[in-house]
Amino acid sequence: MTLSIGFTLNGKAVSMEADPAERLLDTLRYRLGLTGTKEGCGEGECGACTVYLDGLPVNSCLVPTYQVRGARVETIEALDPVQLGPFLEQGATQCGACTPGVVMTALWISAHPELLETHTVRELMAGNLCRCTGYDGIVDAVATTIGEVGEGGRGKGEA
Amino acid sequence: MQRREGLAKLTGRERYVDDLPLEGALWGMTVRSPAPRGRVSAVRFRPDVNWSEIVVVDYRDVPTANEILLIERDQPVLAAGYVRHVHEAVLLVAHPSREMARRAARAVDVVVAPEPPALDFRAPPRPEQIQFGRDNVLKRLQIAKGDVEQALARAPVVVEGVYETGAQEHVYLETQGMIAWLENDVLVVKGSMQCPYYVLNALQHALGRDERRVRVIQTPTGGGFGGKEEYPSTIALHAALLALKAGRPVKMVYDRPEDMASTTKRHPSLVRHRTALTTDGRLLAQDIEVVLDGGAYVTLSPVVLSRGIIHAAGPYACDNVRIVGRAMFTNAVPFGAFRGFGAPQTLFALERHMDVIARALGLDPVELRRRNLLRDGQSTATGQVIRDGTDRIAVLERALALSGYREKQHSHAAFNAAQRSQRRGIGLATFYHGAGFTGGGEVHLNSRLQVAGLPDGRVEVLSANIEMGQGTLTVFTQIVADRLGLAPEEVVIGEPDTARVPNSGPTVASRTTMVVGRLIERAADDLRHRVGLDDRARGAAVKDAIMRWHREHRGEPLLGEAVYERPPGIAWDEERYQGDAYAAFAWAAYVAEVEVDLRTCTTRVIDFVAVQEVGKVINPTLARGQVQGGVVQGLGWALMEECKVENGAMINNQLTNYIIPTSDDVPPIRVAFVENPYPHGAQGAKGLGELPIDGPAPAILNAVAAATGADPRAIPLTAERLMEIVERTH
Ligand code: FES
Numbered sequence: 001m002t003l004s005i006g007f008t009l010n011g012k013a014v015s016m017e018a019d020p021a022e023r024l025l026d027t028l029r030y031r032l033g034l035t036g037t038k039e040g041c042g043e044g045e046c047g048a049c050t051v052y053l054d055g056l057p058v059n060s061c062l063v064p065t066y067q068v069r070g071a072r073v074e075t076i077e078a079l080d081p082v083q084l085g086p087f088l089e090q091g092a093t094q095c096g097a098c099t100p101g102v103v104m105t106a107l108w109i110s111a112h113p114e115l116l117e118t119h120t121v122r123e124l125m126a127g128n129l130c131r132c133t134g135y136d137g138i139v140d141a142v143a144t145t146i147g148e149v150g151e152g153g154r155g156k157g158e159a
Numbered sequence: 160m161q162r163r164e165g166l167a168k169l170t171g172r173e174r175y176v177d178d179l180p181l182e183g184a185l186w187g188m189t190v191r192s193p194a195p196r197g198r199v200s201a202v203r204f205r206p207d208v209n210w211s212e213i214v215v216v217d218y219r220d221v222p223t224a225n226e227i228l229l230i231e232r233d234q235p236v237l238a239a240g241y242v243r244h245v246h247e248a249v250l251l252v253a254h255p256s257r258e259m260a261r262r263a264a265r266a267v268d269v270v271v272a273p274e275p276p277a278l279d280f281r282a283p284p285r286p287e288q289i290q291f292g293r294d295n296v297l298k299r300l301q302i303a304k305g306d307v308e309q310a311l312a313r314a315p316v317v318v319e320g321v322y323e324t325g326a327q328e329h330v331y332l333e334t335q336g337m338i339a340w341l342e343n344d345v346l347v348v349k350g351s352m353q354c355p356y357y358v359l360n361a362l363q364h365a366l367g368r369d370e371r372r373v374r375v376i377q378t379p380t381g382g383g384f385g386g387k388e389e390y391p392s393t394i395a396l397h398a399a400l401l402a403l404k405a406g407r408p409v410k411m412v413y414d415r416p417e418d419m420a421s422t423t424k425r426h427p428s429l430v431r432h433r434t435a436l437t438t439d440g441r442l443l444a445q446d447i448e449v450v451l452d453g454g455a456y457v458t459l460s461p462v463v464l465s466r467g468i469i470h471a472a473g474p475y476a477c478d479n480v481r482i483v484g485r486a487m488f489t490n491a492v493p494f495g496a497f498r499g500f501g502a503p504q505t506l507f508a509l510e511r512h513m514d515v516i517a518r519a520l521g522l523d524p525v526e527l528r529r530r531n532l533l534r535d536g537q538s539t540a541t542g543q544v545i546r547d548g549t550d551r552i553a554v555l556e557r558a559l560a561l562s563g564y565r566e567k568q569h570s571h572a573a574f575n576a577a578q579r580s581q582r583r584g585i586g587l588a589t590f591y592h593g594a595g596f597t598g599g600g601e602v603h604l605n606s607r608l609q610v611a612g613l614p615d616g617r618v619e620v621l622s623a624n625i626e627m628g629q630g631t632l633t634v635f636t637q638i639v640a641d642r643l644g645l646a647p648e649e650v651v652i653g654e655p656d657t658a659r660v661p662n663s664g665p666t667v668a669s670r671t672t673m674v675v676g677r678l679i680e681r682a683a684d685d686l687r688h689r690v691g692l693d694d695r696a697r698g699a700a701v702k703d704a705i706m707r708w709h710r711e712h713r714g715e716p717l718l719g720e721a722v723y724e725r726p727p728g729i730a731w732d733e734e735r736y737q738g739d740a741y742a743a744f745a746w747a748a749y750v751a752e753v754e755v756d757l758r759t760c761t762t763r764v765i766d767f768v769a770v771q772e773v774g775k776v777i778n779p780t781l782a783r784g785q786v787q788g789g790v791v792q793g794l795g796w797a798l799m800e801e802c803k804v805e806n807g808a809m810i811n812n813q814l815t816n817y818i819i820p821t822s823d824d825v826p827p828i829r830v831a832f833v834e835n836p837y838p839h840g841a842q843g844a845k846g847l848g849e850l851p852i853d854g855p856a857p858a859i860l861n862a863v864a865a866a867t868g869a870d871p872r873a874i875p876l877t878a879e880r881l882m883e884i885v886e887r888t889h
Pocket residue numbers: 038039040041042043044045046047048049050059060061062
């Protein structure tokens with residue numbers, strides 16, 4: 001059994017048949033060719049598969065495709081690279097496997113600076129695992145994006 | 160220079176193996192052993208799958224030799240009627256649908272007639288558990304210097320200790336993956352890997368293909384940390400066997416649970432120290448025993464053991480040293496290369512032991528290290544005389560100053576007296592890491608590299624060394640551009656494709672920048688000479704000469720070349736394990752500050768300072784990132800990463816229950832470099848990639864010991880484990 005669904009993907013209307021068990025992550029990667037969204041764990045732990053669903057970051061490995069019926073989905077492919085300067089400068093990417101997910105979460109945080117009144121960048125980024133950077137580069141890039149110096153004034157990781 | 164492929168990674172445009180479109184491909188899956196040891200008495204195909212649609216491969220489909228070529232040839236590509244560990248590959252299946260292939264793999268029952276497995280590497284094997292040689296010892300190695308027995312007998316103080324470390328999973332964020340297909344008669348295998356030529360050799364050996372009929376291409380690799388040193392040969396062989404049988408392209412990409420359960424991990428270790436000292440803390444003798452769990456096949460255990468024992472006595476001067484090491488066969492999933500390669504285990508033991516000694520002598524841990532750190536002119540355990548001009552005391556002092564070590568000791572005393580359940584402490588580790596292959600390894604590798612001049616005047620590096628996040632593409636670009644006076648855009652880094660690039664050796668052992676980078680410089684010089692220029696020619700002069708050469712030699716390749724040359728004055732005696740174990744060492748002092756909650760026994764690292772001397776730092780942002788990432792990986796190993804094993808199988812093979820550090824678990828990692836250019840490394844650089852994982856675990860545990868008065872001797876120091884120790888202490 002498959003279900004007919006329609007949704008908006010990166011600003012364009014999409015309609016397709018989806019198996020009820022199909023994950024949004026696989027739909028994006030294997031059926032729609034949007035391979036920027038990565039799989040790191042397949043169970044909601046690593047955040048590599050982060051996309052925006054109606055403007056909110058979600059783990060696309062946990063979202064059945066049929067559930068995005070009528071919704072707005074945005075992936076890394078839709079982001080404006082102009083915002084990425086600080087990520088390059090601060091060394092926020094190494095192997096890159098976590099990176100699209102990290103960027104999705106990071107840019108969402110910088111679009112919602114009010115979150116930083118109650119949470120630290122480190123808390124907000126904790127859903128995105130990175131095995132390469134040790135997180136300083138990522139945290140510093142977010143801090144730069146939102147115009148902060150870095151945590152405790154020494155976020156640059158330089159002693 | 161900023162990371163060269165950085166923007167592609169940040170925008171999701173970088174294509175990893177699972178991102179490549181592959182027309183008409185099948186998905187391959189692996190059927191694995193359910194038991195740690197025994198004869199395969201039956202393989203049953205359950206009828207709920209339409210088997211006529213499934214491609215099935217077993218050991219009889221291996222054309223030439225059912226062996227994965229590495230140091231030894233004991234590991235089969237597919238088990239031939241007998242299994243030696245849980246999750247050993249027995250059968251392969253493939254189908255156009257990933258879900259169908261997965262279902263087919265689950266519909267095969269491998270029945271094993273069990274035999275008694277050896278599961279504890281620390282216990283001497285019972286006769287019925289012996290499966291390798293006479294005693295299950297995969298490899299024995301020994302280092303001897305001076306007269307340890309006599310020194311121990313005469314010493315005023317002897318301090319003993321036993322230290323243990325657990326297995327660690329790499330958790331490269333991109334799991335293992337490979338695709339294989341036939342192009343005319345050439346087998347092409349493409350995927351995530353650190354060592355294209357290891358994979359090529361393994362394919363040639365098992366499949367009986369000469370190098371013209373097999374080609375290996377590396378895809379951008381989403382982390383390796385050693386986990387993609389030897390294992391990719393296995394999955395490459397599996398994908399190749401399926402592709403050959405199916406006559407269609409085959410893709411194998413492990414999901415996370417399969418990757419965690421069935422691929423290599425860091426070797427668990429047990430290290431015993433018996434140390435003789437003067438009453439004021441000078442080392443008189445170090446007697447060290449190192450035991451590693453090797454798992455069910457030899458794989459790289461002999462060389463991991465080698466690096467482990469060479470680092471076991473640490474960066475200290477001691478006239479009498481005996482280190483005996485052995486790697487044990489067990490029926491565990493084979494352990495393998497992991498960043499640091501044996502050194503993190505033995506340095507954990509040593510640096511924890513130094514604090515145990517300090518406590519026993521009533522001496523300050525800093526003072527104990529200061530008294531024993533190697534001075535130029537003194538020698539290591541293998542008798543390697545160190546004369547690199549690095550001031551190791553200055554490295555230590557810098558770490559103390561940056562961390563505010565003394566001030567914090569005082570403020571912690573006040574804090575701990577005032578708090579009911581919170582305890583703070585600060586801890587230190589001083590250590591070193593040898594760069595490049597051990598002993599004569601680099602000579603045996605005989606690495607070759609080319610720098611091509613292209614018709615449009617650009618140059619291209621042809622090397623088998625790969626990018627996995629550590630910055631190869633950027634650093635190679637910088638090295639060529641600086642050498643020839645070119646802009647970074649005028650430098651191309653060729654795809655690691657064994658049909659095109661010479662064997663410049665594996666991307667391991669912190670050798671890429673130091674050793675391969677130096678080959679690039681020499682090959683660039685050679686290129687200059689071939690177009691009639693001397694070493695002073697730069698920029699436009701080089702470009703013009705390359706273009707002129709091509710106009711005069713149409714269609715011919717223009718290649719500058721270099722082959723590895725051993726730096727002068729280096730000698731290694733493999734028989735006696737004496738001499739210059741490494742061409743160069745990197746030196747470091749790391750300081751951790753922790754806060755322990757005595758109610759829950761959770762440990763939080765609240766500050767971390769990493770000071771190191773790695774020669775000249777070529778790219779500060781990348782170098783800093785390597786250190787920060789290594790420290791956090793070491794922090795995970797020290798406090799939270801625990802492979803839980805039952806009957807030889809990892810049972811927490813998911814990221815939900817194998818816990819690695821998140822951004823909220825770690826403080827900013829403060830990094831500083833002391834620079835002392837190394838004359839035989841590219842631009843003065845030494846190896847860096849592995850060093851940062853050697854220091855965090857002992858520094859953190861020493862800090863916990865300082866904070867709580869407890870005496871932890873094993874990692875991971877999880878809350879449960881610390882609770883036991885604290886209860887015993889108070
Ligand atoms: S792949 Fe979705 S959270 Fe890891």
